Amino acid sequence: MNIILKTSIKNIFGKPLRTLLVAFSIFLCSICAMVCFDFVSSVEKLLSGSSLGLSKADCLLMASDYTAKGLPEGFPECEKLEIVSNTEKLYKPIESEYNYVTFEKLTIFGVNVDSAVKMEFIDPVELGLCETVITGSFAEAYGYKVGDKLIVHDRQDEEVELTVVGISYGNNNYFISKYTAIVNEETSKILSCGRDKTGVVLFDILNQDEALDGIRALEEYYPSAVVINFVVDESVEATLHQLLLYFYLIFAITFLLVIFVSASICNRIVSERMPFIGTLRSLGMSNAKTGRSLLLENTLYALIGSIPGIILYGLIRVPVLDMFFGVQREGSNFKSEIPPMSALVIAAVIIGSIIIECAIPFKAIMKALN
Numbered sequence: 244m245n246i247i248l249k250t251s252i253k254n255i256f257g258k259p260l261r262t263l264l265v266a267f268s269i270f271l272c273s274i275c276a277m278v279c280f281d282f283v284s285s286v287e288k289l290l291s292g293s294s295l296g297l298s299k300a301d302c303l304l305m306a307s308d309y310t311a312k313g314l315p316e317g318f319p320e321c322e323k324l325e326i327v328s329n330t331e332k333l334y335k336p337i338e339s340e341y342n343y344v345t346f347e348k349l350t351i352f353g354v355n356v357d358s359a360v361k362m363e364f365i366d367p368v369e370l371g372l373c374e375t376v377i378t379g380s381f382a383e384a385y386g387y388k389v390g391d392k393l394i395v396h397d398r399q400d401e402e403v404e405l406t407v408v409g410i411s412y413g414n415n416n417y418f419i420s421k422y423t424a425i426v427n428e429e430t431s432k433i434l435s436c437g438r439d440k441t442g443v444v445l446f447d448i449l450n451q452d453e454a455l456d457g458i459r460a461l462e463e464y465y466p467s468a469v470v471i472n473f474v475v476d477e478s479v480e481a482t483l484h485q486l487l488l489y490f491y492l493i494f495a496i497t498f499l500l501v502i503f504v505s506a507s508i509c510n511r512i513v514s515e516r517m518p519f520i521g522t523l524r525s526l527g528m529s530n531a532k533t534g535r536s537l538l539l540e541n542t543l544y545a546l547i548g549s550i551p552g553i554i555l556y557g558l559i560r561v562p563v564l565d566m567f568f569g570v571q572r573e574g575s576n577f578k579s580e581i582p583p584m585s586a587l588v589i590a591a592v593i594i595g596s597i598i599i600e601c602a603i604p605f606k607a608i609m610k611a612l613n
Contacts, residue, residue, distance in 0.1 A: 261508055262544070268497070268504045269548025269600070270555075273592050275494040277556040280588045283487050285564060288582045299362045300324075300445040302458045306468035310440045315464035319453035324362045326418075326443040327353040329434045331395040333385065333422065349381065351395065351424045353431020353439065362445055364416065368409055370427040375405040379412035381422040393424070398436045405430070418443075501599060509541060509604035538601045545596035553589055560584065 299322075306312075309325075333347040359365045368376055377387060387393060393405040405426065411419065419425070432439050446461075448454040454474045462470045564581050 262547070265504055265508055265544045265600075266548040266551075268501045269545060269596050270552040272494070272497040272501045273549040273552030273596060274556050275490065275497045276592045276595070277553060277560075277584075277588065279487065279490045279494050280591075281556075281585050282560065282564075283483060283490065284585070285560075285582045287483065289564060299364075299447045301448045301451075301454045301472075301474050302446050302461065303471040303473070304444045304446065304461055304465065304468060305442065305470075306444075306465045307440070307442060308465075308468075309442070309444055312464070315460045318460055319448050319450055319457040321449055321457065322358070322361065322447040324354060324358045324364055324445040325441040326445070327428075327431045327435060327439045328442050329353065329395075329398070329431065335385070347384075347422055349395070349422045349424060351375075351426060351431075351434060352418070353426050353428055353434070356427050359425075362447060364445065365419065365425060366411065368425075370408065370425070370430075372427070372429050373403065373405050373433070374408045374426070374430070376409040376411055376425045377407055378419060378421065378423045379410055380420070381424070382407075382410045384422070395424075395434065397434045398438060403430075403433060502603065505541075505544075505600055505603045509600070537604075541600040541604060542597050545600040546593070549593050549596040553592060557584060 301321075329351040331349040331351060333349050334344045335347070337343050337345060354364070356365075356368065356370050360367050365376070370376065375393060377393070382388065387407055387410070389407055389410060391407045393407055395403050395405060397403050405424070411425075426434070446457070448457050451474075455472075458470060458472050458474065461468075561581050
């Protein structure tokens with residue numbers, strides 16, 4: 244087997260221009276296949292709320308008058324998460340500087356814990372009165388660990404002692420990053436001193452057919468507020484569909500190129516291998532093993548072309564997606580979560596390349612063996 248493998252490699256690199264032509268056609272086809280079956284699906288995911296860690300949310304409302312106005316009449320049935328925000332000033336001494344300190348801001352979100360977990364806004368957690376979960380970046384910067392007491396101030400500047408019951412090192416939620424703490428509704432009321440106005444609301448509209456109508460109703464009802472739509476509407480779907488059709492067309496052209504190049508070259512390779520076939524048969528090798536040894540060379544062509552194509556696509560995929568869809572929260576290390584490459588698509592592209600390269604000369608190989 245080692246001798247056959249060495250011979251196949253020698254034959255491949257013995258004709259570099261021919262190898263380059265076959266490998267390059269498979270290389271282009273592999274990149275187009277990855278774009279068609281991986282890139283477009285990644286774009287669809289990034290257009291939804293999942294890239295911000297809000298996978299259940301259809302839309303987000305940021306309105307200072309939400310508590311007073313509520314929802315518009317006839318708003319679709321939905322699940323919602325109301326978020327009340329408080330802040331705490333953090334002072335940290337500067338080493339070797341006695342007259343100066345650094346200033347940071349801790350954002351304290353008050354939520355209904357059950358609704359927040361159901362909305363996938365936070366990980367499952369139990370929060371009691373005056374208990375909090377803090378972010379890992381805040382814990383590391385200020386030396387907090389589970390069980391420690393965190394002293395914050397309410398809106399009347401009175402001290403409130405919170406117990407740290409958890410530290411979140413996840414970084415997939417746009418809102419919960421940098422210096423953030425999560426408390427339950429009762430604790431939030433204490434910090435707000437009864438002035439707990441909701442500033443941010445996440446909506447999960449139960450009937451997806453009514454989602455766009457509900458979002459338009461919010462935009463009309465709150466004309467000066469910020470309404471972020473996580474639902475891919477018909478116009479965006481049409482654009483994605485048209486883009487996908489272009490990619491399919493390019494993929495079809497490169498696929499035909501692979502077939503044309505492989506058909507013209509692989510049959511010639513089989514003709515050149517007739518002395519090699521005769522040698523193997525004279526040594527007592529069966530037809531099946533001889534055929535597999537010939538197909539090994541075609542398999543190597545497929546691997547040489549498809550694997551570099553997938554690697555190149557993987558290198559440019561994240562920067563391209565990040566350029567168009569990346570979200571950087573000011574003052575934090577948060578980045579919108581780029582979906583990973585589909586392992587199924589990668590395997591399908593490699594296996595498909597091997598099948599094509601082995602199927603095209605199969606008839607010629609069977610004819611040579613007989």
